Amino acid sequence: MSRKLALLSGAFLFVLGASGTAALVFAPAAIMPGYKEETGGHCKTVYQSEFRRGKENRLIAVISGNDREPRERVKTGLRLARHLSDTLHPDLVIVQVADNRGPMSRAELRGAAIGAEIAYAPNPTRTLAVSQPWEVRYVNAVPTSTGYYFGERIDMPQSDIETLTHEIDLIAGCDGDLVDEEAQTVAAGGHDEPAKPAGH
Template sequence: MKAIFSRFRPSKKLVVILSAALSVSAASGGAAVYVGRDRLMARIAEPPPSGLECTTIRTLKLDHQGQRWVRMHVKTDRASGPDRIRTALRVVSALSQKEKADLYQVVVLDAAGPEERAAVRGAAIGAEVLFAPGPQSVKGMEDPFRASYNDGAANASGMFHGKTVRLELDQVRALMSAMEDRSLCIDPSAATESAEADEAAEQTIESAEAPAGH
């Protein structure tokens, strides 16, 4: 074996060719890695098409001049304006699948903002969507959607002091068509009601199984 390897002495020309080929291969491989990484980072940096996780504060079902209106107040944590409006559009879409109404309204607040019903106005509103399936029947609604958000970040008190950005109908449709998720926000009250119902059911079963006294 030593004799075989001792006889094999590559020429300087072959060494140069092999070195050049390996250099090109390494460079192209490195470029592929960096391109893939750039694409991955760009993908991560893209805003979630369906908005962010949110929490339901309250759902109000109103009878307004013979019409049924459903209003929902939700909150997100330090979300940007575009993320808030995507969240509101996702929620109003999910709400319209769950509840039948003439007008749906979803208001997005910051997690640090006021939650009292009377305080949900002005600078407390980070995004708002109105949806009327039959806009001609709802006063003031010319189109099915009216969507807007505040482009400022929430301050420590959860208030927004930026400019109001209103979306055109085609922008709303484009955002909604790109959504991959159509879920509502987390509803703490629903979880509490479910837990109370489970506890009541367990107590009923225990009472039924308890031996009768003598």
């Protein structure tokens, strides 16, 4: 560095106050005051179907979201499962969570494309699928850049599920679903086989 440039740099830092303002000028955006990274919890319904299994009314929804961490991914699925149960009143709700950078076609939304699966039955005695209100399975890994999950598949303990349900501030549907845009829905006529839950 030339002597002239060094003197100019020194004068510049002196004016700014090297210990304070200069630190902010050269700091990464992520630590600047007021900076806020994009929050998770965003989702969009890719596929939704209501159908009957014996005497049961069931509903399955596949959503794509922007949550990278398993815990947040599960929270989004829990929130949507409660919303669908409260508004449509099926005996069993199954929500499968995919990544918004992954495949979107119904045929591809299975296996490694599913990062979490939530089953919710407000009254477990009315369904043969579960023995308790909540069942949660998830992949303990962040998605790849192409939206696939590779890692250990875990059954979440009931105590952890209860903790997460108490952390949900607002029970609501996916913010990516427009009012004038319905989810792809297959009529419940018994002729269409819904997507199989992960792990079954």
